[in-house]
Amino acid sequence: MSDSCGSLRYRLAAIVGFGGLVSILFLWSHQPLINCPPQLPSITLHPDGHHVRMNNSSKENEEKPVLLLWVWPENYRFDLNDCKTVYNIDGCHLTDDRSLYSNTDAVLIFHRAISQDLSTLPPSPRPPFQKWIWMNVESPTNTQKIPGIENLFNLTLSYREDSDIPVRLRLTSRKIPDENFEIPKKEKLVCWVVSNNADWTGVGTRNTYYRELSKYVHIHVYGKAYGTFLDYKDYYPTIASCKFYLSFENSIHKDYITEKLNGPLAVGTVPVVLGPPRKNYERFVPGDSFIHVDDFPDAKSLAEYLQRLDVDDDAYRRYFNWRRHFSARPHLILQNQEFVLAICTACDYVGRHKEYKEAHDIYEWFFN
Incomplete structure (x- = not known):
């Protein structure tokens, strides 16, 4: 349809060039023979190869990044909608569907679920745009070292304030003092x-x-x-x-x-x-x-x-x-409630941070 519209406009311009002004006036005074559709938003592929972005002149609406929960911590499950309903976090699409791995922006990997032979890790090589998040809410005293993972991760998630993703419920400041x-x-x-x-x-x-x-x-x-x-x-x-x-x-x-x-x-x-x-x-x-x-x-x-x-x-x-x-x-009145906050905090982070990072020697950082 766009080619037809372009062709029609070219012919009209040619008629004007040859003095067909009367014909032009006649055409414009009647219903057009071809209804040219409005310009639709263009669909472009994000450079990372998996985001579909809708573009128009007034608004850009990009799909939420996908965060894949590789393993449920301690096999404890909760409603993935809790991030929105409990913590008002809705910055990512949170899923546990491993079939989406190849198109996932970030993968959350629970430290205690990693086997000594690393066979429980996601498959390698990972997609070039993908970030792996090391999730560990335990202290060094209760964390077992697993050789070979020190330089596998892009981001760290823990209770530590110097983590890439620190996890903690914090006090909220009141705008008006409460005396009651x-x-x-x-x-x-x-x-x-x-x-x-x-x-x-x-x-x-x-x-x-x-x-x-x-x-x-x-x-x-x-x-x-x-x-x-x-x-x-x-x-x-x-x-x-x-x-x-x-x-x-x-x-x-x-x-x-x-x-x-x-x-x-x-x-x-x-x-x-x-x-x-x-x-x-x-x-x-x-x-x-x-x-x-x-x-x-x-x-x-x-x-x-x-x-x-x-x-x-x-x-x-x-x-x-x-x-x-x-x-x-x-916290939520649930068993293993700290996992809910940690997972939702990770969702919030990947929704707000698009940059690519690497974490090197996480054991040197965490245990020292």
Whole structure:
């Protein structure tokens, strides 16, 4: 049709050139013999060979990049729409369909799912435009080295702030101070939910400190490690019913501050933390929102301080002053909830970053 329109216009121009002005006026005064269609948006192939882009003069609408979840972490599955409905993340097309591998922009690979012989990795050679993301939400203490993967990845995803994709629920600043926060009703003084009581790092770890602290103050303990299973739907209500919660990490590393801190803050309980130094915590939350075990010479001194706060309402309430200026939200009330946030965060990243990167010697970075 476009060739016909071009031909018609050429003939009309020729007629004008030869003085056929009368004929032209006649043609323009009547319905056209050929209806020329409007200019349609052009379809062009993106240089990476797989994005289809629709172009017109007023708007460019490019398809979302595709993020392939190569393996479900710990075989734990969730609704892929949760990224949109829970975290308002909709920057990529998230899929677990391996048949799309050849046309996938990025592949998310869970470290613990990589076999020692590397046979569980995606096939090589990878498409030249494709990025591989190393996903590891565990600390170095709980991460096994797998020889041969150090230079395979383009991007790193972990709890570390210097990762390409750092994963963490963060406090949200309030535009208008909130003076109406009410501390939930408290029925218990100190609580702890723990599913694994393995003593990862020897003397000075969370189990050692717990045993010493429990000599001086009663601690309500829940979780598989101590035989009292707590259903997921009861997790946050139980924490909210305690004045203090033991936010003890299973190992101590820079930035290794997990949902054990965020959960109590979100539901109105004061976390008592054991992990990296106080200054590291203060990179993420106000210093007056938590109690650090390092602030006390021993567990007995900490227990005495908690008991004083139990009878001093004004002093206890000061641990919630940060609520005027910030809000906190809990993780999803699901098993392995940190995987949901990590996967959705990766989706957000690939939707916003088109540049190609390479990560070299991830073990040198992660373990040192």
